[in-house]
Amino acid sequence: MKYSKIPLSQTVVSLCKEHQIEHIIISPGSRNAPLTIGFTNDPYFKCYSIVDERCAAFFALGIAQQTQKPVALVCTSGSALLNYYPAIAEAYYSQIPLVVLSADRPKHLIDIGDGQTIKQNDVYGEHVVFSSDLKLDLKDDFKLSKDEEIPMIKNLENKLERFLGIQKDIQSYNETEMHSALDSAETLSGPVHLNIPFDEPLYETVEKLQIQTKKYKREEKETKIDEAELEDCITTWHSAKRKLVLVGVLQPNSIEKQWIEELANDDSVIVFTETTSNLHHQDFFPGIDKIIAPLSHDGFKSLQPDIVLTFGGLVVSKKVKAFLRKYQPKEHWHVDTNKANDTFFCLTKHLRVDPNWFFSKFFSRVTHNIKSDYKRSWLGTRKHRRKMQKAYLETIPFSDFSVFDAILSRLPQPSQLQVGNSSAIRYTQLFQIHKSINVFCNRGTSGIDGSTSTAIGAAIVSNKPTTFITGDLSFFYDSNALWNNYIPKDFRIIVINNEGGGIFRILPGHKNTENFDTYFETKHNLNASQLCSMFGFDYYSANNSEKLSTHLKTFYEVTDRPKLLEVFTPSRINDEVLLNYFEFIK
Incomplete structure (x- = not known):
């Protein structure tokens, strides 16, 4: 050597x-x-x-x-x-x-x-x-x-x-x-x-090492929590009739099943999860924006919790952040060994331990669940929102919204889903993802740069087939990601090409002007076909529901090369379809 x-x-x-x-x-x-x-x-x-x-x-x-x-x-x-x-x-x-x-x-x-x-x-x-x-x-x-x-x-x-x-x-x-x-x-x-x-x-x-390093042993730090602080948590928890648990980015299977059940079985607890939480239970509340976006002041007041307990990484939903900043809880606890963000400007406790360790000490001493209709009433709201979403999908034209519905419902099970930032992750948040699908997105800085590269790196070491869903700007921005020799044959990319930065059409501003098209939405006429030819991807495209459905039937079949499906959607109606959705599901 x-x-x-x-x-x-x-x-x-x-x-x-x-x-x-x-x-x-x-x-x-x-x-x-x-x-x-x-x-x-x-x-x-x-x-x-x-x-x-x-x-x-x-x-x-x-x-x-x-x-x-x-x-x-x-x-x-x-x-x-x-x-x-x-x-x-x-x-x-x-x-x-x-x-x-x-x-x-x-x-x-x-x-x-x-x-x-x-x-x-x-x-x-x-x-x-x-x-x-x-x-x-x-x-x-x-x-x-x-x-x-x-x-x-x-x-x-x-x-x-x-x-x-x-x-x-x-x-x-x-x-x-x-x-x-x-x-x-x-x-x-x-x-x-x-x-x-x-x-x-x-x-x-x-031919031989010239140095000999000294043997090294890391000092293991003891995991613990102050007894008085733990007792204070238990007392406060017992008296609160409304507890909201908000879960950010988590590794799959990182929370033990028994603690999931403890949270789910408490009628005074609502558990809000995101797709990147990789946390599932039939009584939890995925699709946070779907729940809270249509609420009026009275609705927000009835949802306002006494305690917010957070764990996991950063949260995608801007709507839940806005809600908890305006309708603040009396207590906000965050459980993490290293960091605690004061996201809602009311952080009262940073419990510097692993969530599983905290729950093991906490739930072993929680002696009763207070009577509350908090979860039950909001489960009714959740049921209504899901029913209305299904009805809405039957009324809309071919658009980003309908495309995400079609794609997410046809993902292989089990598999890994990597999602690009901006509109891609926000649309994904609105749909239920099967529990066998692990979801990841770069939500640290939430930039569009590097999402494709991250997905490819993740696919290489994952034991599951990987699908990467991204917007067109993010994909073209990171096209050098395809310039390597390690991309697995079962890797799949789906590019939603609405000819620009579609998320800017959702935000406030003057749309359909030359200034907006050039400097905000950044209109373009690019497609991914030549990149696929250069980097050895099989290329498919769709611009309507029938073509998309046809391609999805065979898209995940294993071949000798990775595949890319580019879906062209009409940029001028996507924002209207999404904004009308939140009105419709009220």
Whole structure:
């Protein structure tokens, strides 16, 4: 096996292996050659070559999203690591562990006019949970300078002793920083950045490791909650007749079934879930906007809870945020080991424990459920909304709304659904997704950039077939995502092409003007057929219900290539259909 000759590179690769970082995403470059040599020559690592660093970072995000383990990104110096930034911000707010290993030049070569040199230290600012510059190895050179005194042997011994002492300190520092970074990525569930200086020559290799890292043992932190705080929660819970549980982004099967049943069996509890919550029960309330969008002031007052309990990641629904900000609960508790967002401006408790651990301590001491008709009355509303939605679908023309209904009802079971941002995830929220389908979306920063790359990364490590639903702008924006050799044959993309940013037609503003079409909706005449030809996808298109239905019958059959279905919808009526929907279901 070959190793880079540079000790620092050997250290980085060895400690990534010790921390069981398996997936390594490499973008081409010269300064990162020592790391590329180290990772690609060790069969322990699964290495991927992604040219576009922005795509590479979201690709890594998709893998980490699925495995819930740190994934490493390796890039050269200069602008390369700046292209990681959108995915780093997404990982920070979505609490996904990424490890950026950016190669750099030695300090004396920065800001002297060389190409691809920028100030790389702490470049991600507050969007990483740990950042450090590692130290450059000392040169293996003991030549005496002309003015050194003799005897030569004695001077050489002194110089060697000084060299070994300094190098030992450097090695100790680098190992400590590496361990801290890799620990932080895992325990804090976020991105970390290690900036790694390398001096030339960069490509020399050796057959044996020249360094031996010290064994490392992580200090395990005890999970616990203050007894007085827990008792206060139980007392408050017992007395409240209206409890609203709002669940954000969750990994599938992450909440134990017994706690799901405890929440479902309490008549004073309503559980609002989103498609990205991956949490299912017949008495829960998916489709939040469908429930609350048509409400009047009296309706909001009757829904206003005494307590809001939240867990999971960020919430898609703007309507539920607006509701809880205006009709605030007396208490808002958030359960998460790391973060708590004061989304509704009334956060009273951040319970820094895992939700399952909290529920195990909490429900074992909840002795009774207070009498309440809170859930029962709103189950009636839910039933009515679903009935009216079904009726509405029978009245509308071919549009985004009817297309999402057709697509979501024909997804393979079981499977994985990745959804692009903007209108795609908002339409998806309005429909019930079968419990065997796991749903994911980049809701950390909620940007349209990188959704395709994330979906492909996720598909590679998932044991289920993956469908990615996206809007046209998001898809074309991230078209370099298709430029890799790892896309599974059962990967499916559905592009909803309404010739622009359809979500802007839903928002307030003057529509159907040249200014709006050009600068807001961003009208275009592009289609995905030539991209599919270039990147090896089978291409299908539909512009009416009959063609869409025909293609969906065979779209998920396994072939030798991944497939893309582009659905063209009429941009001028989509907003009217959606806005009229909320009026209709009242």
